[in-house]
Amino acid sequence: SQQGEEDPQALSIQEGENATMNCSYKTSINNLQWYRQNSGRGLVHLILIRSNEREKHSGRLRVTLDTSKKSSSLLITASRAADTASYFCATDSFYNQGGKLIFGQGTELSVKP
Amino acid sequence: DTGVSQNPRHKITKRGQNVTFRCDPISEHNRLYWYRQTLGQGPEFLTYFQNEAQLEKSRLLSDRFSAERPKGSFSTLEIQRTEQGDSAMYLCASSLSPGGGTEAFFGQGTRLTVV
Numbered sequence: 001s002q003q004g005e006e007d008p009q010a011l012s013i014q015e016g017e018n019a020t021m022n023c024s025y026k027t028s029i030n031n032l033q034w035y036r037q038n039s040g041r042g043l044v045h046l047i048l049i050r051s052n053e054r055e056k057h058s059g060r061l062r063v064t065l066d067t068s069k070k071s072s073s074l075l076i077t078a079s080r081a082a083d084t085a086s087y088f089c090a091t092d093s094f095y096n097q098g099g100k101l102i103f104g105q106g107t108e109l110s111v112k113p
Numbered sequence: 114d115t116g117v118s119q120n121p122r123h124k125i126t127k128r129g130q131n132v133t134f135r136c137d138p139i140s141e142h143n144r145l146y147w148y149r150q151t152l153g154q155g156p157e158f159l160t161y162f163q164n165e166a167q168l169e170k171s172r173l174l175s176d177r178f179s180a181e182r183p184k185g186s187f188s189t190l191e192i193q194r195t196e197q198g199d200s201a202m203y204l205c206a207s208s209l210s211p212g213g214g215t216e217a218f219f220g221q222g223t224r225l226t227v228v
Binding site: 033035040041042043044045048088090098099100101102103104105106 | 117119144146148153154155156157158161163168169202204206208210215216217218219220221222224
């Protein structure tokens with residue numbers, strides 16, 4: 001079963017707008033990661049935030065983590081049509097020694113030019 | 114080699130046939146993972162290897178599924194007596210660890226269709 005739940009399931013915005021996706025999880029984690037997947041392709045790693053971090057930036061991406069609420073958000077600023085993809089959060093559980101990831105169901109982002 | 118390579122990219126097979134997929138991880142990565150993804154869902158963990166040792170298998174991995182990683186390099190995932198419910202994208206990922214917490218690099222996946 002999936003640990004993460006993502007919200008919204010689908011998001012449609014205009015180019016230039018910001019996109020925010022949320023992820024909730026159930027167990028204590030070592031870290032939380034965000035991935036992007038273009039239709040029918042593999043996953044591309046975007047950013048990793050550790051359990052002792054609260055915010056992280058990478059280019060146009062901003063990730064926050066609230067371990068007390070077991071939630072994370074991914075903000076994409078100044079979106080582009082090329083950002084159209086599915087976005088998944090994935091958790092590396094504190095109880096897991098092997099680094100396996102538990103994925104949410106994803107948010108499907110559509111950026112209209 | 115700059116990424117994880119999976120072959121074949123697509124496989125169509127008849128129900129009841131056996132299929133085998135191959136994954137070549139990033140060469141210095143000691144961990145290798147297999148995931149399965151169905152349409153509209155996130156990937157689900159199947160199994161992982163640390164070097165040549167298979168250390169964990171999901172309950173999703175029925176006895177028709179077997180994975181190997183001889184010599185701790187490439188890995189194969191075999192499905193015997195395929196069923197229509199096996200139709201999915203099979204994703205391989207690798208990472209470098211001690212201690213977990215490192216990002217996983219994914220291949221492009223093998224899309225299996227059982228007819």
